[in-house]
Structure formats: C-alpha cells, structure tokens
Amino acid sequence: MCQDCGCSAGSGRKIIEVQKNVLASNTSRARANREILEEHGILGMNLMSSPGSGKTLLLEKTIARLRDRLSVGVIEGDLETDRDAERIRSTGVPVHQIVTGQTCHLDAFMLQGALHHFPLEALDLLFVENVGNLVCPATYELGTHRNVVLLSTTEGDDKPAKYPIAFKHADVMLITKMDQLPHTDFDTDRAMRDARVIRPSLEVIQLSARSGDGLSEWLDYIERAVQQLRG
Numbered sequence: 001m002c003q004d005c006g007c008s009a010g011s012g013r014k015i016i017e018v019q020k021n022v023l024a025s026n027t028s029r030a031r032a033n034r035e036i037l038e039e040h041g042i043l044g045m046n047l048m049s050s051p052g053s054g055k056t057l058l059l060e061k062t063i064a065r066l067r068d069r070l071s072v073g074v075i076e077g078d079l080e081t082d083r084d085a086e087r088i089r090s091t092g093v094p095v096h097q098i099v100t101g102q103t104c105h106l107d108a109f110m111l112q113g114a115l116h117h118f119p120l121e122a123l124d125l126l127f128v129e130n131v132g133n134l135v136c137p138a139t140y141e142l143g144t145h146r147n148v149v150l151l152s153t154t155e156g157d158d159k160p161a162k163y164p165i166a167f168k169h170a171d172v173m174l175i176t177k178m179d180q181l182p183h184t185d186f187d188t189d190r191a192m193r194d195a196r197v198i199r200p201s202l203e204v205i206q207l208s209a210r211s212g213d214g215l216s217e218w219l220d221y222i223e224r225a226v227q228q229l230r231g
C-alpha cells in the first residue's frame with residue numbers, strides 16, 4: 001500500500017475525511033506556491049510518467065537547447081538517491097533533489113521547501129521531475145502551471161486507458177522514445193485516441209530525446225507557455 005497517499009487504503013469514513021483534509025491543505029499550499037512563482041515571473045512545469053520513460057534525459061536535452069534563451073531550474077523527486085540531480089547538475093543549471101523515501105509523489109509542501117534553494121529572481125522556468133509513477137503524482141497539485149505526462153513507446157500504448165488519472169490532469173502528452181517505435185507494437189494513434197477520451201484538449205508531441213526528433217516542437221511549446229505566463 002502507498003504509505004503516504006493511502007491510495008489503496010480502502011474503506012472507512014474517517015480515512016476518507018483525513019484524505020480530504022490532506023488534499024485540501026495541499027491544494028491551498030499549491031495555490032501559494034503558484035503565487036510565489038508568478039511574483040517572480042517563473043513558469044512551473046510538472047513532469048509525470050512511469051519510471052524510465054525518459055524524463056531526465058529529456059530535461060538534459062531541453063536544458064542544453066534552451067539555456068541561451070531562458071534561465072532554468074530543476075527540482076528532482078525520487079524515492080532514493082540524488083542521481084538524477086547529479087545528471088542535471090552537470091548541465092550547469094541550479095537543481096535540488098527531493099528524496100521522498102516511501103512517498104510515491106511530490107506534494108506542494110515539498111515544493112515549497114525546495115523553492116528556498118533557488119535564486120528565484122533569476123529564473124524563467126522551473127521544471128519539476130515528479131516521482132516515477134502514473135498514479136499518485138497526478139492527485140497532488142504542486143502549484144506549477146503545466147502538467148506534462150510522458151508516455152514512452154516501449155511501455156505500451158494501453159497506459160492512457162489503464163492509468164487515466166495521469167492523463168486527465170495533463171496539459172500535454174509527450175510520446176517519448178520515438179526512435180524505438182519500429183521495434184515495438186506501440187500504436188501512436190491508439191494512445192492519442194485513448195488519452196483524448198480522458199482529456200479532449202490534450203496536446204500531443206511525439207519526440208525522441210535520443211535522436212532529437214520532435215524536440216523543436218517541445219521547445220516551442222515551452223516558449224509559448226512562458227510567453228503566455230508573461231502575458
């Protein structure tokens with residue numbers, strides 16, 4: 001059972017009440033986080049996916065291509081280790097690792113704590129790499145402006161139908177590892193169709209962080225979102 005969010009906690013009115021209170025206080029902290037980001041003109045992007053679908057590699061490639069134009073910071077969330085933070089640190093941008101232990105997602109209070117580690121006045125864009133998991137992260141708002149869900153061609157096109165919650169809360173779906181498509185039975189049309197049943201307005205970008213294909217569309221999406229925030 002998930003120790004923290006009680007996602008399989010089962011029955012009991014008391015448990016439901018506690019859960020509701022936890023989510024309500026998280027939502028209000030998320031609102032406050034968003035205000036902090038907006039006071040500093042920072043766009044927050046929350047990346048969610050299964051473990052291994054390519055979040056960290058995509059961030060490394062994105063930072064390399066964006067850093068001349070935008071000042072980027074990254075928050076990394078993992079159950080254990082600061083390995084992803086080390087990978088991001090080698091790109092030269094500020095990064096802070098949150099180690100969640102047994103907790104299967106980040107929450108707004110963790111984000112609040114992490115914000116203190118950044119020179120907020122200098123940032124344009126803050127990426128949050130959430131804990132690898134297609135269920136819990138979607139339940140906990142952080143206060144970021146865009147939810148990005150990654151679905152890799154190697155994990156199967158049935159995930160939007162099987163794990164709808166992550167897609168329901170997403171603004172954009174990135175179909176990653178497109179270079180691997182010929183070696184899989186992944187059906188991009190099926191994945192998009194299923195995801196849009198859950199979230200009709202979902203934008204979709206197909207890309208490969210490895211080959212670089214589709215990255216320019218993703219970079220345009222980010223720059224448009226930054227412009228929209230600035231208004």
Ligand SMILES: Nc1nc2c(ncn2[C@@H]2O[C@H](COP(=O)(O)OP(=O)(O)O)[C@@H](O)[C@H]2O)c(=O)[nH]1
Nearest residue numbers: 051052053054055056057058177179208209210
């Ligand atoms: N072939 C291929 N491999 C990728 C791509 N993106 C990531 N990977 C590999 O997939 C594995 C997991 O990537 P990682 O970025 O750590 O995933 P994360 O757990 O979501 O952060 C690593 O071995 C990456 O090199 C891609 O576009 N194509």
Ligand SMILES: [Mg+2]
Nearest residue numbers: 055056084129
């Ligand atoms: Mg990672």
